[in-house]
Amino acid sequence: MSAATVTDTTGSPAGEDRDIFLLIDEHDHPEGASTMLGFWIYLMSDCLIFAMLFATYGVLGTSYAGGPGPKQLFELPLVALNTSMLLLSSITYGFAMLAMTDGKQRATQAWLAVTGLFGLAFLCIEMYEFTGLIREGHGPWSSAFLSSFFTLVGTHGLHVTFGLVWLVTLMVQVQWKGLIPANRRRLMCLSLFWHFLDVIWIGVFTFVYLMGMLR
Amino acid sequence: MSAHIDTHGAHDEESHGSRKGYLIGFGLAVVLTVIPFWLVMTLPLSTQATALLIMAFAAVQMVVHMIYFLHMNRRAEGGWSIMALLFTLVIVGIALSGSLWVMYHMNSNMMPTQQVQDQG
Known part of the structure; x- marks a missing residue:
């Protein structure tokens, strides 16, 4: 089959036309045109990491090694407070994006700062929960359930931490350069990242905390 | 605007x-x-x-x-975002349900003490 096509192209004068056609087809891609899709695909791969951690927790989540289970360890009011912090940070980031669309730099920065504070509150509450568990001797080493719990929730917390670092970096960038196209693009990537973390948290509070209390 | x-x-x-x-x-x-x-x-x-x-x-x-x-939505990035999302959901579905299913059966078949308790 390949031999036939070779004789076709070399035998007919259409071969030259094809060369010209290929040259014309080479068009310019504007800078950053594929960034959003690329970042989305990164998020999907991140989604796979969390899926594996959820699967691990699903398998090991009932292996208490004679120690306490979710009912004795988790405090739902604290988790509810944490959930509300993350949800509020999601809507304030949305407002930052709206301010960015309107070209209002000061409003964008203000909403980003509010988002950062909510994110920081989320992290502080999570650290309070983790240190409380560890201080009472229920660290990740004490059972397979706690190992998988700390890995799953800790990985989410680590993502939020890096999201915060990124947020502060972008606030500095916007302060220096303004809402230039590159900064708008970066803010949109962080928007996807931040809202994505909130989607993962829905899975965490449902499958880890709420389902844990039902066991 | x-x-x-x-x-x-x-x-x-x-x-x-x-x-x-x-x-x-x-x-x-x-x-x-x-x-x-x-x-x-x-x-x-x-x-x-x-x-x-x-x-x-x-x-x-x-x-x-x-x-x-x-x-x-279906139009974002010419439909490639939703395609990537659907692909990811398929993989996540296979990985999650497969892991839980296989490990559940491993647990119930490889722990004789628990099995005796369950049957008794």
Whole structure:
């Protein structure tokens, strides 16, 4: 089959036309045109990491090694407070994006700062929960359930931490350069990242905390 | 809407969403979060029914976040975003259900003491 096509192209004068056609087809891609899709695909791969951690927790989540289970360890009011912090940070980031669309730099920065504070509150509450568990001797080493719990929730917390670092970096960038196209693009990537973390948290509070209390 | 400097802003405008969209999404998310917490904290239903309900609420809330916060639709990035998402969901579904299914059977077949207790 390949031999036939070779004789076709070399035998007919259409071969030259094809060369010209290929040259014309080479068009310019504007800078950053594929960034959003690329970042989305990164998020999907991140989604796979969390899926594996959820699967691990699903398998090991009932292996208490004679120690306490979710009912004795988790405090739902604290988790509810944490959930509300993350949800509020999601809507304030949305407002930052709206301010960015309107070209209002000061409003964008203000909403980003509010988002950062909510994110920081989320992290502080999570650290309070983790240190409380560890201080009472229920660290990740004490059972397979706690190992998988700390890995799953800790990985989410680590993502939020890096999201915060990124947020502060972008606030500095916007302060220096303004809402230039590159900064708008970066803010949109962080928007996807931040809202994505909130989607993962829905899975965490449902499958880890709420389902844990039902066991 | 101020004048835009960027050259490829055509799809950007739409993907930011609107104030109304964010508020609708936030309202729905709050309702879909509060109900599962209330169900588990007060336990008005049986454990099984509660578990099924909160899983359903989580699934719906994830879709709400996808639509109103992540602005997912069939047209974003020429349809490639939704294709990547669907592909990921298939992989996640296979990995999750496969792991839980296989490990559940491993557990029940390889722990003789537990099996004796279950049968007795």
